[in-house]
Amino acid sequence: MRPLQPPPAAGSAGNHANRSRRRQDLTLPLPQRDFSLAVPLPLPPGSAPASSSSSLQLEYSDLERVSRIGSGAGGTVYKVLHRPTGKVYALKVIYGHHEDAVRNQMRREIQILGDVDNPNVVRCHNLIDHNGEIQVLLEYMDKGSLEGTHIPYEPSLSDLTRQVLCGLYYLHKRKIVHRDIKPSNLLINSRGIVKIADFGVSRVLCQTMDPCNSSVGTIAYMSPERINTDLNHGQYDGYAGDIWSLGVSILEFYLGKFPFAVGRQGDWASLMCAICMSQPPEAPASASREFRDFIACCLQRDPAKRWTAFQLLGHPFITKYGSPASNGSGINQVHQPHQLLPPPRPHFSSA
Secondary structure (H helix, E strand, O other): OOOOOOOOOOOOHHHHHHHHHOOHHHOOOOOOOOHHHOOOOOOOOOOOOOOOOOOOOOOHHHEEEEEEEEEOOOEEEEEEEEOOOOEEEEEEEEOOOOOHHHHHHHHHHHHHHHOOOOOOEOOEEEEEEEOOEEEEEEEOOOOOEOOOOOOOOHHHHHHHHHHHHHHHHHHHHOOEEOOOOOHHHEEEOOOOOEEEOOOOOOEEOOOOOOOOOOOOOOHHHOOHHHHOOOHHHHOOOHHHHHHHHHHHHHHHHHHOOOOOOOOOOOOHHHHHHHHHOOOOOOOOOOOOHHHHHHHHHHOOOOHHHOOOHHHHOOOHHHHOOOOOOOOOOOHHHOOOOOOOOOOOOOOOOOO
16 A cells, blocks of 8 residues: 655645646536425524424413303313413313324324414314313304304305305315314304314315215214215215205205204104205295205215315305405405316315
């Protein structure tokens, strides 16, 4: 092995000879960096940026229960005050003791729903696990739910329907199926903004598009193929199921009563027969042609024939009573289709 030699002195003959032996054609170019593949270096401990999640990290001890808003089979909802900031929230306390796997799944769904940001969807801020009891911190809607509301005036009903459709379109585009759309899960505030609430039975679909055909939700508003799995060859489309539930709810608002021949609180067998074995309910002849057709587009027995939320946003019943921005609720964020297209249903890409 040759020993390392010290570099020749500056201006020496050896240095001159080295320069003379250089060849420009053997110069190697510097590699070009592809910035699209760049990966940032990890930050040192303690300097990581704050999470972009919209979830609020609030201490349970800082929440003061003001009053009970409502209760049902799934849990109780309270109006709560966050004492340090003076802000008011809704706190849903979910009944029952859940296994760790169920808790983890709920945390994952709450985390995803915490990133939902749409003017017609109730914000889901945080999940609190207090003494083994699961509690969900939600946006507070001061005028409560629309259950029992009678809206025979079509322009007002059109405005309400448009807001719900904008929320549904946003959720469906993010592959979120609600699965329990009904009047009691549609909330309104003092500004007249309507929002979809209660994601206790919602399902965030993965890339494999799980059929999500489990029997959760309120049977009175379920689509026929979801109640009777023998229909539609056992296939269940969660998006189309939400549209059926929307149609039943909007028709109930117009009539001022549940639109089927049986009561909403009827027994399971009676409701199943009414929903699965009879013709879908229709809007009365006294309603406008546009409203009758809108309800028919929602309440198709064949789920493939139901319009999507996007298509329904361009229906004449929605467009005839003013522009989407007329109520100031941010609905103009949804682009109206220029032409009403029949199914096949569009494919939603990943959010």
